[in-house]
Amino acid sequence: MGFIMSLLQGFKISALFICLEADSYENCLICSYGYGIYTDQNGNQKCQNSQTNLPVQVQIIACEDGYVDEATSKCTANCGIGKYGQIIFDPRGLIKTSSCETCDDICFECSSKSECLSCKKGFYLYTGSSLKQTGQCLQKSGYLELVLYVDSVSDQYSEDLLTGMTLDDPFLSLQSAFAKAYEYGAPFESALIKILLIDSTNGYQVQVFYRLRDQFKFLVGAGLEIRNIAFNAFDSIFDPRQGFDLNKLDNYYCLTDKLTNAIYPLVHHQFSLTYQVKHFQNLLKF
Known part of the structure; x- marks a missing residue:
């Protein structure tokens, strides 16, 4: 009306x-x-x-x-x-x-005259804070080549202060690694970012246990390459060892997804820094 x-x-x-x-x-x-x-x-x-x-x-x-x-x-x-x-x-x-x-000419979408929601090609959205969804569109420039590391879940609850740039400071989930990869690469015209998953002690293929299913999404470009990684999205995860009480094992934890409040077990591999360096073979690159 x-x-x-x-x-x-x-x-x-x-x-x-x-x-x-x-x-x-x-x-x-x-x-x-x-x-x-x-x-x-x-x-x-x-x-x-x-x-x-x-x-x-x-x-x-x-x-x-x-x-x-x-x-x-x-x-x-x-x-x-x-x-x-x-x-x-x-x-x-x-x-x-x-x-x-x-909107301003530089914005593709906006919430006000100067607050952009998304940018036109060749620009990226700079918000200044992870708590904001609007900001300014800045010109992309240069080239970035970067390696990010992902470990299995640990006692650490928050990932807010993690950078993922070193073995001692890895991300604890692929979702965080993907989100940071887009953030790190946004200011550049082109970027090559490798996401490495810390290898297990038994040399087997690293399994990524996610019950997020269709909620686990990320952009896929023509250069996506996955090596020696298995994605397991079954409703339940069974351990083949019989007679073990998994609740009493220190190398098992329950991983809570903050988006869906789902709780499911995930193996936590404990090994030294030297072993991590020697057995770093698993690669996720895009």
Whole structure:
């Protein structure tokens, strides 16, 4: 439903029931939702239902549940790519105007004039904080080649301070490694980032136990390469050893996924730094 400003000729409309604020009996300043302000022949502002045929519509200035699209002069719930919705309220907290405004040229999507949600090709989104989803679009430049390390889960709960750049400071999940890989590579025109999974002590193929299934997603480019890694996404994980109480073994832990609150066992391999260096064969590169 739109609020309309127009010129009403030849009618006197009482503002007693639908006028929320007035400076005189004949002149209304704020109308209730669903009513527009019209100027009569005497120059007084009146409230009139926008669905009647009495007024001559000139312009829609606001929408109750959307924004005015300048291209169509109609209300829309989504302003589309390259635009954002802007609402201005009156002193009573009612919608005065709501319109679709144009983003900065550098933004692909935005939440306000200068706050970008995504960027055009050749630019990357800089937010300044992992807690923000909006920021500025900056020009990409240069080339990056980087190696990130991922270990199995440990007693450490938070990954916020991990960099993944050394054997002593690995990520504890592939999700974190992927997220950081995109973050590290974003400012560069091109990047080669290798994600290495710390090998097991038995030399077998490293298994990535994830019950996230379709929730475990990442962008795949033409250069994706996976070596000596098995992804296990069964509903349950069974240990082949019989007669062992896994709850009493120190090398088993329960991994909690913060997104789904799912809890499932994951082997934690304990070995020295020297062994890690000698048996670092598993590779995930993109």
